[in-house]
Each structure stands twice: as structure tokens, then as C-alpha cells.
Amino acid sequence: MKSTFAQVHTYERSTQLLMMNQFSINLGFYMLMPYLAAHLSGTLALAGWVVGLVLGVRNFSQQGMFLVGGALADRFGYKPLIVAGCMLRTVGFATLGLVDSLAALITASAAIGLAGALFNPAVRAYLAADAGERKVEAFALFNVFYQAGILLGPLVGMLLTGVDFRITCLVSAGIFALLSVVQIRALPARKKEPAGPDGDSRQGLLAQWRGIVANRPFLLFSGAMIGSYVLTFQVYLALPLEIRRLGGDGELGTAAVGMLFAVSGLSTIIGQTRVTAWCRARYDPGQTLVRGLAVMGLAFVPLVLATVVPVPESGVGLWLLAAGPPMLTALLLAVGTMIAYPFEMDMIVRLSGNHLVATHYGLYNTICGVGITLGNLLTGASMDAARSAGMPALPWITLVALGLVCAAAVYGLHRTGRLTTPTASTELRPATV
Numbered sequence: 001m002k003s004t005f006a007q008v009h010t011y012e013r014s015t016q017l018l019m020m021n022q023f024s025i026n027l028g029f030y031m032l033m034p035y036l037a038a039h040l041s042g043t044l045a046l047a048g049w050v051v052g053l054v055l056g057v058r059n060f061s062q063q064g065m066f067l068v069g070g071a072l073a074d075r076f077g078y079k080p081l082i083v084a085g086c087m088l089r090t091v092g093f094a095t096l097g098l099v100d101s102l103a104a105l106i107t108a109s110a111a112i113g114l115a116g117a118l119f120n121p122a123v124r125a126y127l128a129a130d131a132g133e134r135k136v137e138a139f140a141l142f143n144v145f146y147q148a149g150i151l152l153g154p155l156v157g158m159l160l161t162g163v164d165f166r167i168t169c170l171v172s173a174g175i176f177a178l179l180s181v182v183q184i185r186a187l188p189a190r191k192k193e194p195a196g197p198d199g200d201s202r203q204g205l206l207a208q209w210r211g212i213v214a215n216r217p218f219l220l221f222s223g224a225m226i227g228s229y230v231l232t233f234q235v236y237l238a239l240p241l242e243i244r245r246l247g248g249d250g251e252l253g254t255a256a257v258g259m260l261f262a263v264s265g266l267s268t269i270i271g272q273t274r275v276t277a278w279c280r281a282r283y284d285p286g287q288t289l290v291r292g293l294a295v296m297g298l299a300f301v302p303l304v305l306a307t308v309v310p311v312p313e314s315g316v317g318l319w320l321l322a323a324g325p326p327m328l329t330a331l332l333l334a335v336g337t338m339i340a341y342p343f344e345m346d347m348i349v350r351l352s353g354n355h356l357v358a359t360h361y362g363l364y365n366t367i368c369g370v371g372i373t374l375g376n377l378l379t380g381a382s383m384d385a386a387r388s389a390g391m392p393a394l395p396w397i398t399l400v401a402l403g404l405v406c407a408a409a410v411y412g413l414h415r416t417g418r419l420t421t422p423t424a425s426t427e428l429r430p431a432t433v
Helices: 002-008 013-030 033-043 048-076 078-098 102-163 165-186 205-213 216-233 238-247 251-282 285-298 301-306 315-352 357-388 394-415
Strands: none
Touching: 002 102, 002 251, 013 033, 013 078, 013 102, 013 165, 033 048, 033 102, 033 165, 048 078, 048 102, 048 205, 048 357, 078 102, 078 165, 102 165, 102 251, 102 315, 102 357, 205 357, 216 285, 216 315, 216 357, 216 394, 238 251, 238 315, 238 357, 251 285, 251 315, 285 315, 285 394, 301 315, 301 394, 315 357, 357 394
């Protein structure tokens, strides 16, 4: 960890602040969201479909507005959108803790989702602008802070929610309020000018979007990467379900799920910068992405193999079978993500030609978000159908195939030169607004 913090200090103060901001954003978000469903169904006694509606509104408003948030960041600057997103989350989380009417809960959930759509593309575009030629290393460090927030957030939330869920909401709102103040005072007002190739910075949003949709290499790359997000999301869906299917819902099952998340987060915190340095010294970006996706797909092989092992009725053997293969899969998924993520973020900037970077990030997030939703629906349905048909290995084989297909798709883009689109002659130079 000392070497990680030493690397952080080699970047500009604004880059350091963005990394700490992302840790705080994830801390505030994940200390609350894992416990929201229980609060809505338990404390407020809402029906299951209402709980699903409230949670779904948050996801839909975020995924559906990423493109708009990115376009606004390119037009008005990165800092205003980052601050606006944090302020909106402050209001949204405070509202969740203070109201109990359905209309107010839905409004708060929509505000929380919209906030993410505002600051996520802006943060990544700002980081790419400040890091310059060191974007890959910067995104590796960014992922360390990102995962640290995800890891610590639920633990803090568990302690606060044990007292009162409203306290969790207000503390989370306080974190975002503090972030808003810090960024207003300390984050330099910078943006990438949204000028087109002809120098005209006044083109409308629709014209900008048409230009991005015409960027065929970027769209092909976005489509090829959808599967990687479906695979990594299984840490939250398929792997916990598999643990509880074999280990039950008791204390051992709960502990195993907690260890699953710890393995995923801690491995990234410990190994991300080392993995990135190792890959950068040996492979070009396209080769690294192919290897990362292949590792993500092969991560599900332990679960395929586990389906041929007889299931013990009880005891240590049952717990090891329930927890061991999913944890190994989570570890390999984390390794694959560590390999691919920094180069993936850099590739988006490359394929954008250093033009409208935040808008490209926004569209990329929307495409992958839609893919995650569809992928999770199909994964859940396939798990139910496969077990009913007596073929428990089928979902895992499908996920292995998905990872390998994505790796092959990126390999094809790399071999045909679509991932070597030359960047613009001018670098992402921050301009004060």
C-alpha cells in the first residue's frame, strides 16, 4: 500500500482529489444501497413490487442518462457536473432517510441515479485529461480507490444500520455534502473543449451524438466489452446465489458471501498497480485487453468442475464446496478486471480521438449498462432452467463461452487495426472555465 500512495503523490493535486473523491463516493453509496431493500420491505412494509420499482428507477435513471451527463460535461465542463452530481446525491440520500411516501421515495431514487449519470463520465474524462500520457497508470490507481470504497462501505453501513437506517442515510448524505464543498473549493475548473474537427464548439447535442454513433471502431469496441461487465457482475448475482444454494442462508452462508466480496475487493487493492505495470511492460493495449477478457471467461471453470463433485450432506466438505469454487472464481474475475480495466478506460479515450471524451464515456456506460441488465436476466433464467433440467454446469459453461467470445471479438478488432485509431494531435489539455 505504501507504493500505491507513493504513486498517487506523483500526480497533480486535482488527480489525487479525484481518486479520494471516488473512494468517498463509493463509501457513501455502498454503505446505504445494500440495506435499502430491507428498509423498504421491513421498516416501511412496502410490497415487493414497490421495492423493485424504487430500486429499478435508480438503475434506469442512471443508465439512461449517462449519455446526457457525458454530453453536458463536455459542454459545460467537468467540475460543474461532478459538483452537481454530488449535491444531487446529498439531497437524494437525505430524502430516503426522512420520507416514507412512495412518490418521494421514487423521486429520491431517480435523483440518486441521475447524480451518478452526471458525475461518472465527468470524473473519468477529467482524470484522463489530467493524467495525460499516464492515463493507464492513473486508472489503475483509480480502481484501487474505487474498490476500497466498495469494500469499506457495506461494513460501515452495517454498523450504522444496526442503530437506525435513517442514520445511515444522513451520514451518507453528509459525505456527499462534504464532497460537494471540497470540490467547489479545491477542484480546479477544467474541461475538454467540445470543439469538432473544424474547430466549431457550438454544435448541438444531437450533432455530437451523431458523430459518436458514426465512430464505428468505438461502437464495435463497446459491444465487444459488454460481456466483461456481465461476467464481473456475477460477483453480486450468480456467485452469492450459488453459495446460498449449497451452503444455505444461515451464518455460514452469510459469512461465505462476505468473504466472496472481501476476496474480490482486497485482491484489487493489493494487486492492481503491480498487475498493470507487469502487463504494460509485456503487451500492447489490445493484447492486454484480450488476455484480461480471456481470464474473466476462464474464471468460471472452477464452477464447471465443481458440478461433477458429489455434494456432501453437511460438514466442512459441504462448506468448502459451497464457498471454495465461487471464491476462486471471484479472485480470477478480479485478476481479469485488473488486467483489462486501466487499458479499457484508456482505449475509450484513444477511440474518441481525444474529442468529446466524457460523451464517449457516457455512451459506453449506457451500452454496457443495458448489457448488464439483459445479461443478468438471462443468467438468472438460465440458472433456474439448468437446474430444473438437471444440467447445473450449463450456466457456468455459458459464462465461460461469453468471456472467450468477447476476447475473440476484441482480438479481431485488434488484428484488423480498429483499436489503433490514432489519437488527435493535440493532447487532452485542461482549459480553465
